[in-house]
Amino acid sequence: RRNIGDLQSRNADLAYKAERTRLLLQAKQTCIDLVHYNALAKEYGIRLENAQRIADTYRIRLDKGDADILEYNKAKLNLTAIQTERAKVEAEQVALLAELKRMNGGKEIFFTQDEFTPPVLPADFEEWYSNAEAKNPVLQYVKGEVNIGKEQVKLSRALSLPKFTTGYMSETVVGEQFRGITLGVSIPLWENKNRQRHAQARVKASETALEDTRLQFYTRLQGLYHKASILQQNALELRRSITENRNDALLKKALDSGEISLLDYLMEIGYYYDAVIQALVVERDYEQALAELSAVEL
Template sequence: FEEWYSGMESINSILQYVRGEVEIGKEQVKLSRALSLPKFATGYMSEKVVGEHFQGVMFGVSIPLWENKNKQKYAEAQVEASLLVLEDSKVQFYNRLRSLYLKASVMQQNIAQYRREIEASRNDLLLQKALDSGEISLLSYLLEIGYYYDALVKALENEREYQLVLAELNAVAL
């Protein structure tokens, strides 16, 4: 189960989405760190004021003291939240698959046991012979054969439930 689960975990679209959110958050932290650095500007500037004209090279420094004050903390908190969501999603996914796997294995054992018991107690041919020879009445025959077919229907219903659980497990791979 563990090997199968690790393969399913790597291809699950929900977990891939959450992993992508974590990566985006990490890049957001890098961006907020970069935005908190001082910015330098150089260039040529011209300014005209009434009666005066200024032209020349310009140098500038912008120090973001309060501009991005809490953006880095916010981005780090978002990454932490994304990591917690990822862990929660992994646990939920694991528990869901584990319960389906255990249910399928128990159902498989029950179906095998049920089929063995039905085959061991198959008496439809004996009942037909007893009815033909007159040892039992038609009512007794119908009652006994009804029990047999009820057990057979129950076995088929269990098989159907088992196949539905298997289909749900296999749907994870899609």
Template sequence: MKYNNKYILLIYALMLSWGVNAQDSFQQVLRNIESNNTTLKALQEQTKADKISNKTALNLENPEVGVGYLWGSPTGEGNRKDLSITQSFDFPTAYRYRSQVVAGQNTQADLAYRQQAKEILQEARAFCVELVYQTKVYEELIERVKFARELREAYQIRFDKGDINIIEYNKTKLNLLNEEKALQICEVEIATLRAELQRMNGGEPLMDVLDTYSNYVLPLSFDQWFTMAKVNNPALELAEKEVDVSRKQEKLTKALNLPKISAGYMSERLLGATHQGVTLGISIPLWEGKNTVKHQKAQTLALQVQHKDSELQFYNNLKNQYSRASTLSGLLRDYEEVLNVSNNKSLLKKAFDKGQLSLIDYLLELSIYYDTIDEYLERERDYQLALSELQQWDS
């Protein structure tokens, strides 16, 4: 699909009035992959397992049961039987902070899944762009093969009549061979891309015909668009949540360094007498928790720096993609202006038919025209790949 400046401006104006982008022609493919992709299904199950694992931190420590049997000496003293049941408790505030940490960790698990899902869908979107590009190349090569075959057949007639020599005839055969081989290579590329998309679609064949690019339009203001894109980036949200969880972990670490309490039941039997009652204990936090709070604060600071770096890298990467797309958009307009006002293919054919060009000059000039079309299709593909890097952050 070719775009001119007026068309782009019209579409963007409509987009602003609707408040949404035009429908993405790849959307159905991406929806199918999101539903059928086996990697995403495995990640979903892993996310569930991680969230269950996080909740295990909320459980109390196991109670401790002790049994003692002591032989008396001398024999008349009798034997002693002891029984104790003890349950340990952290300082009360630790349970509140631990619950907050677990909730944050579960949110992290969801964000990590969203991040991985976005990466998989972006890979699929890039395959879609490549598939459209190869389809456009295929359509162009079909015409070239048809034209080269007609030329070869015409020269075969002339060769059979003795109007031209074998060298001239072989030039048309080589030209046809080159175009046919290029077409075969393109067919292989299309089959490979469709196989990749089928793999990502959980083995289900791709039923959609992808021969046009997405209608996504380059945003007019990068900074305004980036404000929205930043919100839709689960990796940045995950980095921010890691800082938040680390702060809560600081509070939990402090609470865990406070005295622990233990309570239980104890009984003692000796020579027919039984002694029983409750027990209470308290730990003295002297050595075990040394430097743990200090370490957690350092961890929080490191995560804050990483979060800022992630946001900066994200901004710079998207800014580069935006600049690349903007530059390619200008190049495409230049190509379109030239290709729309001058059809060198038909002009060359007329000059060749009138005998103004020799066969070798005709094929040479035709290859230059074909190279221009190939260059345009490649730049259009690059432009769409740059757009796809931006488009993924719109939702």
């Protein structure tokens, strides 16, 4: 019974650790989303400044007769579209900060980070997984249930065995006194055998649950590892392509000098803008996959 009590106490601690890990992962994922939206806010801030400059320029040119109303309307529409996207991003920032505040017991959190610190993906999955499995509180909890069940089987088996008692007895009957050794046998009822069968069935169920949980854990982490590996490569390629092929400064110069129309400028700069957003999304997704992959380290 003492062993069972110790195992149950240990499993209670593991259940607490599992819940703690879940909450810490949730907080980390919220922070990752916030870094992403902070980066978006920074990017849209740059775009908004540029769009405002273009709109102001075309308003002045319209007043001077150097541009027509169609060009000016394009500049205004571009400005409005960027303002709308910026407002959406700011709304997400507010919502995520509110969620962090809730997780922090109602205390305000100032979170301005807008870049990810490049995390390291484990080089060898199988080697890393062995360590992760040993640290996973859910797996350890299910293993604990198996051990508890085995101890209960032992206890039930002990309770189902016949019990022998010995002693010394003295008795007086009608003036005569009898003394001698007594021997007693106690035969357990059928209830104890049923309890033993129930305990054995529980062990088998727990062992099945353990194997299923282990398989699910392995499969999920293996999938996350491959996903993170692909996302990491995509993020690196996108950033390299943006660095090598960015032409926003050249496009601005061409627009200001009249070499290209506003429509051509907006179309060309749109390719660059799309690539930057795609890179930010891929980097966020990579961080999220890696966070879930390494949750046991929290």
